[in-house]
Amino acid sequence: MGIRKLWNNLLFSEVTMYPLVTFRILFGALMFISIARFWSKGWIESQFIEPLLHFKYFGFHWLPELNGGDFYLLFALMAISSLGIVFGAAYRISAAVFFLSFTFIELTDVTYYLNHYYFVSLVSLILIFLPANRLYSIDCKIGLVKTALRVPAWTINLIKFQLTLVYLFSGIAKLNSDWLVDAMPLAIWLPAQDQLPLIGAMFKWRLTPYIFSWLGVIYDLFIPIFLIIGSTRWLAYLAVVVFHLLTWSLFQIGMFPFIMIVATLIFFSPASHGKLQKMVFGIPDMTLDQAVRNVRWISLPITAFVIFQLLFPFRHLIYEGNPFWHEQGYRFGWRVMLMEKAGYAQFTVRDNNGQSIEVQNGDFLTPTQEKMMSTQPDIMIQYAQFLKHHYNKMGVDTKGVYAQSHVTLNGRGSRPFVDSSVDLASQTDSWKPKTWIIPFDL
Amino acid sequence: MKFSRIIIFCFSAVLFAGCKGDSEEVPRDDFDKAAMLTNMAEEVVQVSYSEWKSKVELLKQKASEFETTPSESALTTMQDAFLEAFKSWTYCSVFEFGPAAEKSLRLKVNIFPIDTAQIEVNVLAGDVAFGNAQNAESVGFAALDYLLFENEEELISSTPRQAYVVANIDWIRELSEEVSADWNSYQSDFISNTSSGAGSPLSNLVNEINYEFELLKNARIGIPLGKKTLGVTRVHKLEGFYSEHSAELSLSNVSGIKNAFTGGTGLGLDDYLNDLDARKNGELLSAQIKDLLDELESDLESVNLKYAIENEPSTLDPMYNRIEQLVVLLKVDMTSQLGVQITYQDNDGD
Numbered sequence: 051m052g053i054r055k056l057w058n059n060l061l062f063s064e065v066t067m068y069p070l071v072t073f074r075i076l077f078g079a080l081m082f083i084s085i086a087r088f089w090s091k092g093w094i095e096s097q098f099i100e101p102l103l104h105f106k107y108f109g110f111h112w113l114p115e116l117n118g119g120d121f122y123l124l125f126a127l128m129a130i131s132s133l134g135i136v137f138g139a140a141y142r143i144s145a146a147v148f149f150l151s152f153t154f155i156e157l158t159d160v161t162y163y164l165n166h167y168y169f170v171s172l173v174s175l176i177l178i179f180l181p182a183n184r185l186y187s188i189d190c191k192i193g194l195v196k197t198a199l200r201v202p203a204w205t206i207n208l209i210k211f212q213l214t215l216v217y218l219f220s221g222i223a224k225l226n227s228d229w230l231v232d233a234m235p236l237a238i239w240l241p242a243q244d245q246l247p248l249i250g251a252m253f254k255w256r257l258t259p260y261i262f263s264w265l266g267v268i269y270d271l272f273i274p275i276f277l278i279i280g281s282t283r284w285l286a287y288l289a290v291v292v293f294h295l296l297t298w299s300l301f302q303i304g305m306f307p308f309i310m311i312v313a314t315l316i317f318f319s320p321a322s323h324g325k326l327q328k329m330v331f332g333i334p335d336m337t338l339d340q341a342v343r344n345v346r347w348i349s350l351p352i353t354a355f356v357i358f359q360l361l362f363p364f365r366h367l368i369y370e371g372n373p374f375w376h377e378q379g380y381r382f383g384w385r386v387m388l389m390e391k392a393g394y395a396q397f398t399v400r401d402n403n404g405q406s407i408e409v410q411n412g413d414f415l416t417p418t419q420e421k422m423m424s425t426q427p428d429i430m431i432q433y434a435q436f437l438k439h440h441y442n443k444m445g446v447d448t449k450g451v452y453a454q455s456h457v458t459l460n461g462r463g464s465r466p467f468v469d470s471s472v473d474l475a476s477q478t479d480s481w482k483p484k485t486w487i488i489p490f491d492l
Numbered sequence: 493m494k495f496s497r498i499i500i501f502c503f504s505a506v507l508f509a510g511c512k513g514d515s516e517e518v519p520r521d522d523f524d525k526a527a528m529l530t531n532m533a534e535e536v537v538q539v540s541y542s543e544w545k546s547k548v549e550l551l552k553q554k555a556s557e558f559e560t561t562p563s564e565s566a567l568t569t570m571q572d573a574f575l576e577a578f579k580s581w582t583y584c585s586v587f588e589f590g591p592a593a594e595k596s597l598r599l600k601v602n603i604f605p606i607d608t609a610q611i612e613v614n615v616l617a618g619d620v621a622f623g624n625a626q627n628a629e630s631v632g633f634a635a636l637d638y639l640l641f642e643n644e645e646e647l648i649s650s651t652p653r654q655a656y657v658v659a660n661i662d663w664i665r666e667l668s669e670e671v672s673a674d675w676n677s678y679q680s681d682f683i684s685n686t687s688s689g690a691g692s693p694l695s696n697l698v699n700e701i702n703y704e705f706e707l708l709k710n711a712r713i714g715i716p717l718g719k720k721t722l723g724v725t726r727v728h729k730l731e732g733f734y735s736e737h738s739a740e741l742s743l744s745n746v747s748g749i750k751n752a753f754t755g756g757t758g759l760g761l762d763d764y765l766n767d768l769d770a771r772k773n774g775e776l777l778s779a780q781i782k783d784l785l786d787e788l789e790s791d792l793e794s795v796n797l798k799y800a801i802e803n804e805p806s807t808l809d810p811m812y813n814r815i816e817q818l819v820v821l822l823k824v825d826m827t828s829q830l831g832v833q834i835t836y837q838d839n840d841g842d
Contacts, residue, residue: 302839405723407720
């Protein structure tokens with residue numbers, strides 16, 4: 051069987067769409083819960099409205115700044131559209147609205163970048179194009195779309211592919227000496243949890259971080275395969291549940307574990323999904339059964355998407371040095387829970403008369419913003435430019451903005467991070483290497 | 493077949509990694525976080541607060557004596573008692589978690605620089621609403637610093653002035669009694685929660701040590717030194733500007749921070765760091781922090797901040813440099829090595 055034939059099979063063979071229905075309902079519901087959680091914790095206020103400034107994503111500086119109330123409106127829109135996804139009501143519009151509002155909020159401030167936000171963005175983008183409302187949905191009920199049982203395989207395989215990438219890339223990223231030889235950062239994080247009931251006691255042992263590190267990397271690299279292979283699927287899914295519940299109890303990682311526990315259900319066979327759904331929703335009317343038409347040209351955008359997703363996380367390779375240190379090409383690469391990094395940056399605004407002002411970061415940034423800014427060079431540029439603008443407005447004859455910064459990575463002693471003689475306000479963020487980052491030497 | 497091979501590979505890999513880890517390092521002894529927190533609560537926080545409380549009590553006595561028979565000598569006695577109480581506060585200032593955080597104690601007891609115009613308004617008004625936002629900068633130790641030292645003759649002759657002094661002392665006394673009492677009931681919560689998550693006692697302790705140290709760097713030293721004003725010094729922004737005991741107050745502040753770090757003679761963050769074998773450039777992190785704090789203390793013992801800032805600010809550079817080094821060690825190295833969470837924000841570890 052040629053590669054082309056295999057590819058065509060993966061995209062266009064006909065399968066029943068039960069897994070899509072499960073995915074639609076559970077993913078949507080989880081999004082609704084996430085939004086409610088975010089809202090109830092007061093984070094709309096503290097993360098989006100209260101900060102004096104927002105750090106933008108590269109390439110997205112043009113996005114408009116929202117006012118206080120608009121954020122609530124957007125979150126409300128997000129919540130409603132997530133329910134639209136769950137019930138398959140005005141499904142495609144709901145998916146599109148959810149994707150746009152979620153991604154807009156995500157792009158508001160790079161401080162809050164999380165891999166799982168990126169994952170949610172990608173999945174909701176994919177959802178727009180999936181016929182996930184063709185069964186057990188309000189759209190079907192009111193006759194907006196015709197019920198269908200059979201769909202082309204790509205609709206399910208694309209989500210499986212995306213999930214596989216999350217695990218695979220975070221596994222590949224763990225293949226480094228800090229993780230494998232020094233058990234870092236778990237050697238810092240686990241002992242800090244030694245008060246936990248039952249498992250806490252073993253975090254006092256020196257060996258434990260090694261066991262967790264190695265099991266973690268093996269899990270990440272191989273779990274997709276074991277989820278795909280039918281004979282190991284149940285065992286693998288059990289591992290998924292245990293692994294993510296463990297990380298949830300150990301680390302402050304929000305909804306990510308639950309998203310993965312729910313999303314990986316898609317690996318189960320259409321038949322098993324169908325069995326469950328027939329029990330819950332009743333047997334669908336087979337006389338209505340149609341197959342969702344195969345559109346051959348969809349192969350092109352899917353291929354492009356797949357190639358992009360395979361290559362983009364590797365872009366850090368074009369930069370010299372340790373990506374954990376310089377973080378160029380670091381985001382959007384499924385590097386999750388890989389390093390313990392902290393920093394402190396003392397910014398100094400110099401004027402043209404040889405005098406200077408020391409900046410108190412707390413005057414301008416929230417603790418979270420300061421924490422992220424102190425270790426991420428592209429945010430430092432934005433901050434320096436903000437400071438220059440701010441002090442110019444106050445009448446300071448600004449020459450430049452400089453930073454004395456120290457960063458610690460995975461328990462190594464803190465060391466200078468950026469060249470303190472470089473005016474950061476005059477730097478522009480780009481794909482080019484940032485030569486003012488002091489190289490990381492072991 | 494394939495599956496079992498992978499399993500075997502996994503276990504041998506884990507075994508390999510584990511052996512390597514063991515042969516290189518000594519196993520951790522059983523560090524008792526609860527014992528550290530108990531020591532912090534009983535021997536550090538409570539002892540410091542009760543010391544503060546009794547110093548304020550004594551100040552209250554001396555103020556009452558002064559109020560009944562105002563004289564120069566009674567004033568001097570009161571001033572001495574005030575400085576003792578003030579220093580005792582800067583020593584306690586770092587404990588801004590639990591009951592102190594609930595009360596925003598720092599903001600109520602010691603905001604500086606103060607608004608002298610508002611103080612004069614309050615003296616004339618007589619009945620002052622303490623705790624009112626409008627009075628935030630005209631009450632507490634810094635206000636007393638002004639009232640007791642700025643115009644001594646007027647204080648001896650003016651009854652409304654004396655009344656405002658006593659009212660301020662009563663305000664501080666009330667707070668010192670409340671916070672001590674609240675700690676008695678809070679203590680068991682503090683000791684029983686040994687997690688490192690955001691909002692845990694350990695996280696609070698670490699965060700407040702950092703916050704207080706940055707206050708020292710900026711408010712107590714940096715701002716008066718002109719670090720935020722293009723080198724133009726702002727000596728009147730010194731803590732204890734009127735009594736001219738700024739260095740002593742900062743010294744006591746540093747000693748308080750050191751006490752919060754070492755846990756006095758008992759278990760503290762230094763011991764915890766040692767247990768984790770936290771090092772920088774091969775040397776124990778705790779030792780580096782303690783050494784710098786010791787040096788900073790001796791810097792402050794031998795300096796008159798007001799004089800130095802007015803006449804030879806550059807002589808303070810070595811001290812300021814030590815402070816900068818300490819900020820990095822505390823905020824970056826210590827916090828990271830302890831694995832303490834600073835914010836509630838979800839993270840995925842980058």
